[in-house]
Amino acid sequence: MVSRTGRRRRISEPAVARLPIYQRIAADLLRSGQQTVSSAQLGRLADVTAAKVRKDLSAIGSLGTRGTGYDAVALIAGIDAAMGAGRTWRVVVAGAGNLGRALVSTSGFLVEPYELVGLVDSDPSLLGELVSGHEVTSFEALEAGAAEPVDIGVICVPGSAAQLVADRLVGLGARSLLNFAPRVLSVGPEVHVRSVDLSIELKVLSHHAQADPPPAESPGAGPGADAGPSGRRP
Amino acid sequence: MVSRTGRRRRISEPAVARLPIYQRIAADLLRSGQQTVSSAQLGRLADVTAAKVRKDLSAIGSLGTRGTGYDAVALIAGIDAAMGAGRTWRVVVAGAGNLGRALVSTSGFLVEPYELVGLVDSDPSLLGELVSGHEVTSFEALEAGAAEPVDIGVICVPGSAAQLVADRLVGLGARSLLNFAPRVLSVGPEVHVRSVDLSIELKVLSHHAQADPPPAESPGAGPGADAGPSGRRP
DNA sequence: CAATGTGAACAGTTTCACAGCT
DNA sequence: AGCTGTGAAACTGTTCACATTG
Numbered sequence: 116m117v118s119r120t121g122r123r124r125r126i127s128e129p130a131v132a133r134l135p136i137y138q139r140i141a142a143d144l145l146r147s148g149q150q151t152v153s154s155a156q157l158g159r160l161a162d163v164t165a166a167k168v169r170k171d172l173s174a175i176g177s178l179g180t181r182g183t184g185y186d187a188v189a190l191i192a193g194i195d196a197a198m199g200a201g202r203t204w205r206v207v208v209a210g211a212g213n214l215g216r217a218l219v220s221t222s223g224f225l226v227e228p229y230e231l232v233g234l235v236d237s238d239p240s241l242l243g244e245l246v247s248g249h250e251v252t253s254f255e256a257l258e259a260g261a262a263e264p265v266d267i268g269v270i271c272v273p274g275s276a277a278q279l280v281a282d283r284l285v286g287l288g289a290r291s292l293l294n295f296a297p298r299v300l301s302v303g304p305e306v307h308v309r310s311v312d313l314s315i316e317l318k319v320l321s322h323h324a325q326a327d328p329p330p331a332e333s334p335g336a337g338p339g340a341d342a343g344p345s346g347r348r349p
Numbered sequence: 350m351v352s353r354t355g356r357r358r359r360i361s362e363p364a365v366a367r368l369p370i371y372q373r374i375a376a377d378l379l380r381s382g383q384q385t386v387s388s389a390q391l392g393r394l395a396d397v398t399a400a401k402v403r404k405d406l407s408a409i410g411s412l413g414t415r416g417t418g419y420d421a422v423a424l425i426a427g428i429d430a431a432m433g434a435g436r437t438w439r440v441v442v443a444g445a446g447n448l449g450r451a452l453v454s455t456s457g458f459l460v461e462p463y464e465l466v467g468l469v470d471s472d473p474s475l476l477g478e479l480v481s482g483h484e485v486t487s488f489e490a491l492e493a494g495a496a497e498p499v500d501i502g503v504i505c506v507p508g509s510a511a512q513l514v515a516d517r518l519v520g521l522g523a524r525s526l527l528n529f530a531p532r533v534l535s536v537g538p539e540v541h542v543r544s545v546d547l548s549i550e551l552k553v554l555s556h557h558a559q560a561d562p563p564p565a566e567s568p569g570a571g572p573g574a575d576a577g578p579s580g581r582r583p
Numbered sequence: 584c585a586a587t588g589t590g591a592a593c594a595g596t597t598t599c600a601c602a603g604c605t
Numbered sequence: 606a607g608c609t610g611t612g613a614a615a616c617t618g619t620t621c622a623c624a625t626t627g
Contacts, residue, residue: 127596131556135549136533153608162533165608166598173610181604181609198552199559206551217451223531224547228555267554291554297457299370299396307557309550313458315369316543317440318432320501320525321462322365323541325433341599361618387586399586400620407588415587415626575621 138194153184210271211236264288372428387418444505445470498522
C-alpha cells in the first residue's frame with residue numbers, strides 16, 4: 116500500500132542531509148512516549164530554525180497538522196520513503212584496513228536497508244579473516260560471484276588505490292560511492308560520490324579556531340517570529 | 350619571517366574545505382616535478398571550475414602570477430597559513446571503540462600540526478591498552494594531568510554519551526569538536542562543531558540513487574570561457 | 584598571449600512574515 | 606489559539622565575462 120503523501124517537490128541537497136536527523140529525533144521522542152512533534156521542538160533538538168524544519172518537511176509532502184504539529188510515526192515513515200528505505204541496498208566495503216574494519220564493525224552503520232554484500236581487500240594476508248562475521252575476500256572473488264549488482268561502494272583504501280577501486284566498484288554496478296580516501300575521484304555523471312576526508316575536517320576546524328574573532332555574544336533575540344537555533348548559552 | 354600575502358578577505362565555509370584539496374594536488378604535482386599550476390589544472394584535478402579555484406585562492410591573497418599560474422611551493426605555504434598550520438593543535442580522541450582506534454591508527458589523520466594528547470574511554474577494561482603507541486586513559490586521568498588546554502576534541506563514543514563527552518571536552522578547553530556520534534550536539538557559540546554521521550551518508554546516497562532520473566547527458570559544453578568540472582565521460 | 588583577479592549576473596538556500604487550517 | 610505551509614525578501618555562494626598584468 117502506498118502512503119498518501121501530498122505532492123512532492125524536489126528536495127534540496129542540504130535538506131536531504133537534515134531529514135535523517137529529524138527522523139532520529141522523532142524516533143527518540145516516540146520512544147519516550149511522545150506522539151507528536153512541532154517544528155519548533157524539532158528545530159531546537161536539531162539546532163536549526165523552525166522555519167527551516169517546516170520548509171524541509173513540506174518538500175516531502177504535507178505531513179503535519181496545523182495547530183498540532185507532526186505525527187511522529189507518519190514523519191518517520193515519510194522520511195524513510197524519501198530516503199529510499201523502500202528497498203534493500205547492497206553495499207560493498209573496499210579496504211579492510213583500520214577504517215574499513217571499523218565501519219563494518221560499527222553498529223548502526225550497515226543496518227536496516229543497507230546490506231553488506233562484500234568486504235574486499237587486495238592484501239592476500241587479510242583474505243579469509245573474519246570481521247564482525249564478514250569474511251574478507253578478494254575483489255576478483257566478488258566480481259566472479261556477484262549475481263546482483265552492487266548499489267553502494269564504500270572506499271576505505273589508501274589514496275593511491277582509490278581511483279582504481281572506484282572504477283572497479285562502478286564496474287560492479289555501484290552508482291553511489293562513499294569515499295574515505297584522501298583523493299578526488301573521477302567518475303561518470305551517473306555516479307554519485309560523497310567524500311569524507313578526515314584530515315580536511317581537522318584543517319577546517321583549526322582554520323576556524325585560528326581565524327574566528329571571539330564571536331561576540333549573539334545580539335539578544337530579535338523580534339522575529341520563529342526562534343532561531345539555540346546552541347547553548349555559555 | 351612573515352610571508353607577504355595580499356589582503357585577505359573572509360573565506361567562505363565551502364572554500365575553506367576546498368583549500369586543503371588544492372594543497373594536496375599542488376603537493377602531488379610538485380613531487381612529480383611540476384613547479385607551477387594553473388587554475389584550470391587545479392580545477393580539473395579537484396573537479397571544480399577554474400573560476401571557483403581562482404575565487405577561492407584570491408581569498409587568501411594574491412598567490413598567482415598572471416600568464417603563468419600559481420607557484421606550487423607558495424601555494425602550499427599560503428594554504429598552510431590560512432588553515433592554521435602555524436602552530437601545533439592538541440587533539441583528544443574520546444572513545445577507544447572501533448572508530449576511535451581506527452582514527453588513531455590511520456596514518457595521515459593525526460599528523461603534522463595535529464598532536465594526539467589523549468585517547469580516553471570510560472570502559473575500565475580498555476584502560477592501559479596501547480593503540481598505535483598511545484595508551485588508553487580515563488577522562489579523569491586526562492583532566493588531572495592536563496597542563497595545557499585541549500584544542501580539538503574528536504568524539505567517537507555512542508550517541509547516548511556524546512553530549513556528556515562534548516561537555517567534558519569543552520571543559521578541557523576544546524573550542525573545536527569533530528563529532529562522529531549520531532547526535533546533534535548542543536554547545537556554546539564559542540565552540541565549532543563538525544559532524545560526520547556515517548549512517549546519514551548512506552541515506553543521502555540511497556536517496557539520490559532512488560530519486561535521480563538518469564541525469565541526461567550534460568548539454569554539450571557551452572560557449573563559456575572557463576571549462577567546467579570534467580567528471581568522467583561514461 | 585596566457586592566465587589571474589574580480590565586478591556583475593545568476594542560482595540556490597535560508598529567513599521572514601503571515602495566510603490558512605484544525 | 607496554535608502551528609503548519611508558503612510566497613517574497615534577504616543572503617550566500619557560484620558562474621560569467623573581461624580588464625589587467627607579467
